[in-house]
Amino acid sequence: MPGAPMLVNFSNPDVFLHPGEFYFGSQSRHVGTLLGSCVAVTVWYPNGRLGGMSHIVLPQRQRPAGAILDCRYADEAIERFFRELQARQVSPTQCHVKLFGGGNMFAGGRAANNIDVGRRNIEATRDALASFGFQVMSESVGGAVRRRLSLDLHTGSVWMASPVGQ
Template sequence: MSGPGPATRDIFLRPGEWYFGSGAVRLRTTLGSCVAIVLWHPRLKLGGMCHYMLPNRSDRGSQPLNGRYADEALELLLGEVRRSHTQPGDYEFKLFGGANMFPSGQRRPDDVPARNVAEALALMHEHGLPVKAQSLGGEGYRQLVFDLESGALWMRQGHEPAPHGTP
């Protein structure tokens, strides 16, 4: 992959962040137990990504939508889809992450990675959104780079600690 051109904006999404747009933008993130939902409209070259940490929160009340939670992050992205006068079914959806970050076979009692993966798949089914590609579960981090101009997505999966400076 060549480096971004002079007009390409690189945006690194941290846990709980999301982005939707078009043009010369590359979205980047590093995932462990978190999950990224990526969507792209191939004809309009419009898309986005979220990086959520947890499947949902028990009581949102009147609080605004928060990208840290799967259901709310997807709702934020779908809100942008509606504002762009497009339909969710016109987009390609891809799912990444939900890895066990503990040494071989050890699991946390709350098993957040498995819950994050299950929620991503359930949300896609609930909204009738076909998943074009996925890399979910397993062990180790995943680094993603998503080019909004071309729709190209690169993924690197590692089993050593995530590179310095990434969450």
Template sequence: MATATDTQDLVLRPGEYAVAGAGSRIRTLLGSCVSITLWHPRLRVGAMSHFLLAQRGSSGNGVLDARYGAESLDLMITDLAREHVFPAQCDAKVFGGGNMFPGQGVPGALHVGRRNGEAARALLQQRGIRIVSESLFGCGHRQIAFDVSTGHVWVRLVHPVSGFVPLAGDPA
């Protein structure tokens, strides 16, 4: 887990998560991976994940691993509880799940990004956390930046062929 103090910029690598307070910004770059942000509007405390796969295979040593969707969310919820923030009090936003190899793979089969995004939605629903915004699927990478002071998440889609694609409207 990455941790932050006041006015700090954190960069998440795949398989990491962070919990931070106001004055912090958390960034990452997503492809087929997914990021969930959780934000408490009154306390201005938030968490962000960068998970690689929806779930772990049958092997595991019982230690939670942020590389997997459900485990990453559990880790964030546990650390937020230490800050007196509980899941039902949070707004969630979900990002990523891009198809990094369009035109390849088995026709009709879900690519890993689609599985990750659908898993994130289901995990949040199971825990009673409302999703207020999302930017999921499509092709290419997403650069995201979460401002914990405001709860805003800025998204920049990087299309695999044409480069940056500006997104219209307000931050997610």
């Protein structure tokens, strides 16, 4: 029915990403995750109806020579997106890129005075996206909120919800 609200089943996506996981594909699937201080990036190529999501945990690491990409880290997850697209001869500039998460989950607590992991994740992810030629078209980042996401790989739509009271 035109104009009817879209109902999203956040509790049962086809693929649920845990921290550090990465998914890229072209099937008509819903990919979901739950975020606090972690960051999620969604990439969708509309002409090929393919894309994916990453659940980034930390900004970066000292990658040992010859080590495989570890998608827990922002720079390596974004490089993995780049490689997936490059293998399909798709330019990052042809994709819809969205950024979510990076909440300050320790706001007001002892950890708040030390390190805002969420902010560091956001900055590192933005830097990595820019270095590989991706352009973020929308984002919902920061704050002291959790976020639940669902990416529809058929349409490229991303739905986000935060728990009531946050």
